Amino acid sequence: MVFSARQHTAVVDGIREMAKDTWAIRLRQPELAEQITPGQFFMVRPADGSDPLLGRPFALYDTYADEDGRPVGIEFGFVVVGKLTSLMTHWRIGDTVEVWGPLGNGFPVPASEHLVCVAGGIGQTPFLAVAAEALGLKRYGLPQRQLIERPKSVTLCYGVRSQEYLSGLDDFSLPELQIDVATDDGSYGHRGFVTELLQQKLDAVGQDVNVYCCGPEPMMKAVAGVCRDASVKCWLSLETPMACGFGACFSCVTKVREDDGTWDYRRTCVEGPVFEAERLVL
Ligand SMILES: Cc1cc2nc3c(=O)[nH]c(=O)nc-3n(C[C@H](O)[C@H](O)[C@H](O)COP(=O)(O)OP(=O)(O)OC[C@H]3O[C@@H](n4cnc5c(N)ncnc54)[C@H](O)[C@@H]3O)c2cc1C
Numbered sequence: 001m002v003f004s005a006r007q008h009t010a011v012v013d014g015i016r017e018m019a020k021d022t023w024a025i026r027l028r029q030p031e032l033a034e035q036i037t038p039g040q041f042f043m044v045r046p047a048d049g050s051d052p053l054l055g056r057p058f059a060l061y062d063t064y065a066d067e068d069g070r071p072v073g074i075e076f077g078f079v080v081v082g083k084l085t086s087l088m089t090h091w092r093i094g095d096t097v098e099v100w101g102p103l104g105n106g107f108p109v110p111a112s113e114h115l116v117c118v119a120g121g122i123g124q125t126p127f128l129a130v131a132a133e134a135l136g137l138k139r140y141g142l143p144q145r146q147l148i149e150r151p152k153s154v155t156l157c158y159g160v161r162s163q164e165y166l167s168g169l170d171d172f173s174l175p176e177l178q179i180d181v182a183t184d185d186g187s188y189g190h191r192g193f194v195t196e197l198l199q200q201k202l203d204a205v206g207q208d209v210n211v212y213c214c215g216p217e218p219m220m221k222a223v224a225g226v227c228r229d230a231s232v233k234c235w236l237s238l239e240t241p242m243a244c245g246f247g248a249c250f251s252c253v254t255k256v257r258e259d260d261g262t263w264d265y266r267r268t269c270v271e272g273p274v275f276e277a278e279r280l281v282l
């Protein structure tokens with residue numbers, strides 16, 4: 001069944017601080033929660049007023065369910081960077097907001113022996129749902145997506161500047177999820193870049209591995225390079241700034257390679273945000 005994105009009214013169901021400048025908000029919106037899949041996103045804006053006028057895109061962190069197990073809401077995590085993200089830290093339970101979604105393609109259902117998710121900073125947010133699905137702990141979408149075969153291993157390689165920015169480690173403590181952390185300053189886990197953790201992992205598991213990545217552009221470029229050198233398939237989730245979110249304004253274009261070796265612009269909001277790394281002109 002194909003669903004088109006819709007504008008929904010949602011009610012704030014929870015707000016929590018996850019790390020320095022990092023928060024998570026739960027929005028009660030059963031229709032969206034039932035349909036959305038890992039790696040998809042939605043646009044969020046206040047229900048009242050016109051400042052900001054445009055919604056901002058956020059990736060699904062996870063869905064949550066009622067006592068009967070029916071998905072009733074979505075949670076997203078965010079770093080405070082500007083107007084809306086600052087405003088959102090003041091939202092309270094019961095506030096009404098507008099949310100537009102589900103949007104974008106999301107990550108494919110994993111189809112390899114090993115899955116490695118590589119996150120930089122707040123780029124960790126899509127991977128809670130990705131990992132829960134890959135480990136067979138949870139299902140998403142309507143109809144629910146089917147895991148063809150559970151990967152033998154699922155790993156999160158997670159890099160941040162320093163320990164104070166590490167968010168959601170409790171949420172990620174899923175049975176059998178391996179978590180490798182790198183910090184730039186060595187305050188937690190491996191001192192250095194997350195690409196070093198990825199390289200170690202690829203050396204250990206061989207070539208039947210899919211890599212899913214989200215984070216700052218230079219880090220994603222480095223991850224794509226490591227995967228290319230190792231002949232491993234890699235998907236990147238781009239966080240291109242967006243205005244409309246549904247394909248109308250072309251503010252979110254990125255260069256994508258065609259089969260004949262030329263490239264063309266593609267809209268990240270409708271044809272992404274997830275692209276095969278080898279297709280992108282980085
Ligand atoms: C598909 C997608 C999923 C995303 N998921 C998340 C998520 O789960 N959590 C999260 O924290 N953020 C996520 N982002 C980024 C998030 O949308 C921006 O941080 C947000 O729009 C900032 O809004 P603001 O009103 O607070 O900032 P603004 O006031 O709009 O901007 C503040 C500053 O940030 C810059 N900026 C805004 N958006 C971006 C961007 N996308 N990339 C680089 N610079 C930007 C502006 O140019 C400006 O300098 C996602 C982006 C996309 C495209």
Ligand code: FES
Pocket residue numbers: 241242243244245246247248249250251252253267268269270
């Ligand atoms: S954000 Fe308008 S076309 Fe993508």
